[in-house]
Amino acid sequence: MPWIVVLLPGLAVAGLLGWLGSRWRQKKRLQKIRALPFPEPWRDILRKNLPVYRKLSPSLRDKLEQDIKWFLADKYFDGRDGLEITDEVRLTIAGQACLLLLGRKNHRCYPKLERVVVYPDAYVATATESAGDAAIKRPQVRLGESWQDGAVVLSWRHVLAGARRPHDGENVVLHEFAHRLDQLSGRADGAPPLDAPGQYQQWASVMSREFSSLRHRLKLRRSAWLNAYGATNPAEFFAVLTEYFFEKPHALKHHHPELFAIMKSYYGIDPGKDLKPTGEKERVTKEG
Numbered sequence: 001m002p003w004i005v006v007l008l009p010g011l012a013v014a015g016l017l018g019w020l021g022s023r024w025r026q027k028k029r030l031q032k033i034r035a036l037p038f039p040e041p042w043r044d045i046l047r048k049n050l051p052v053y054r055k056l057s058p059s060l061r062d063k064l065e066q067d068i069k070w071f072l073a074d075k076y077f078d079g080r081d082g083l084e085i086t087d088e089v090r091l092t093i094a095g096q097a098c099l100l101l102l103g104r105k106n107h108r109c110y111p112k113l114e115r116v117v118v119y120p121d122a123y124v125a126t127a128t129e130s131a132g133d134a135a136i137k138r139p140q141v142r143l144g145e146s147w148q149d150g151a152v153v154l155s156w157r158h159v160l161a162g163a164r165r166p167h168d169g170e171n172v173v174l175h176e177f178a179h180r181l182d183q184l185s186g187r188a189d190g191a192p193p194l195d196a197p198g199q200y201q202q203w204a205s206v207m208s209r210e211f212s213s214l215r216h217r218l219k220l221r222r223s224a225w226l227n228a229y230g231a232t233n234p235a236e237f238f239a240v241l242t243e244y245f246f247e248k249p250h251a252l253k254h255h256h257p258e259l260f261a262i263m264k265s266y267y268g269i270d271p272g273k274d275l276k277p278t279g280e281k282e283r284v285t286k287e288g
């Protein structure tokens with residue numbers, strides 16, 4: 001018998017045992033983190049910076065706090081250009097990122113995310129554009145981005161502004177972490193992994209129709225309900241739609257009930273009912 005035939009089953013068993021061992025260690029670590037109390041100073045930060053936190057039901061608040069503890073234990077924060085990574089920076093980012101997980105069943109806390117890089121303000125990155133066969137590099141001002149290789153980059157000033165204004169439909173953390181969910185299926189393409197195979201057809205049908213409709217309205221120079229940046233490509237459409245779903249749920253439901261229903265099914269909550277922030281009220285405006 002060739003030695004490779006003998007070796008392969010052994011390697012497969014060793015690989016399986018290694019995988020089971022790492023899952024077991026992760027489960028134990030998660031149990032330990034879950035048992036830790038949520039520090040009261042952390043709650044003070046969330047009350048101050050996240051208006052939605054103050055209005056969560058006790059069960060949703062507990063869920064959010066559990067996810068935040070896991071996020072903070074598992075992800076490394078990297079301050080740039082002199083920004084100090086304080087508990088306020090960590091809690092304000094983790095709190096918003098974990099809002100997207102509140103209603104998701106059997107989710108893991110952004111498993112491919114290793115680092116959160118934070119700049120004090122908007123930062124300059126190098127954008128690559130293709131022009132024929134050539135690739136052109138040019139500087140571009142950014143507020144945030146999600147890299148395929150395990151990092152999210154954010155501007156702290158815009159993180160804070162987005163957290164404190166929960167009804168304007170602009171939130172860089174919700175946007176970039178929606179890309180993170182999208183990237184769980186590989187490259188961000190506007191189609192994150194869904195819970196059941198039967199959901200993909202409806203997702204593709206509704207999202208592609210609404211995406212085309214938005215692009216068409218903008219082409220005709222008519223006003224649109226969604227930020228025009230959502231018309232860039234399907235990945236940006238999903239990320240911008242996520243911002244609107246969490247921050248302008250009534251407007252989204254009013255203008256585009258099918259889109260609202262599909263987002264509600266994906267995120268597992270109704271932000272119009274489950275997240276009732278105080279402060280400014282959401283306005284439902286007419287689409288022209």
Ligand SMILES: [Zn+2]
Binds near residue numbers: 175179235236239
């Ligand atoms: Zn984006």
